Amino acid sequence: MSMADLVAAGAPELPPGYFYRVRPKSFGLLKVEIRRQGRWLSSCVEDVCIRPANYATAERAIVAACVQAVEWWGERQADAKALAEARAFTGDHDPKGGR
Template identity: 65%
Template sequence: MSMVQLVAAGAPELPAGYFYRVRPSSMRLLKVELRQQGRFFSSLVEDTYICPGEYPTAEEAVVAACRRVVGWWREKKADAEALEASRAWHGDHDPKGGK
């Protein structure tokens, strides 16, 4: 299944340089990974396991897992951005307004 087909089935569209990897795991589970393509290799960004037997179709299972990993990734990204924005407030805050 191509990325276009996966997105058409309902998986979130990814920015350039990111892709999904779906592969079998142990105990009737599928592992769905969100990966970032590097120059020579890709690196794992987020992953989850899903049991296809709990969904009406395998396609729905994979799409649900894709939504899950993208949701987690976006949450982590938002948390990192909030932490970076808070750096302007780091330091001592003197109640008298002095140095």
């Protein structure tokens, strides 16, 4: 199944340079990863484990996991942005206005 097939089935489209990887796990689980393609290797930026037996079809299970992974990835990016903005306030805050 290609990225276009996943998107046509309902999975969110990823930005350029990112792709989904589906891997088998133990105990009847599958792991769906969002990966960032580097020059030679890729790295996982988010992952979700699913049990395909809980869904009507395997395709629905994979699409649901893709949707969940994109949601979690978005939340993580928002958290990172909020943390970066809050770091601007780190340091001593002298009540007298000094350095």
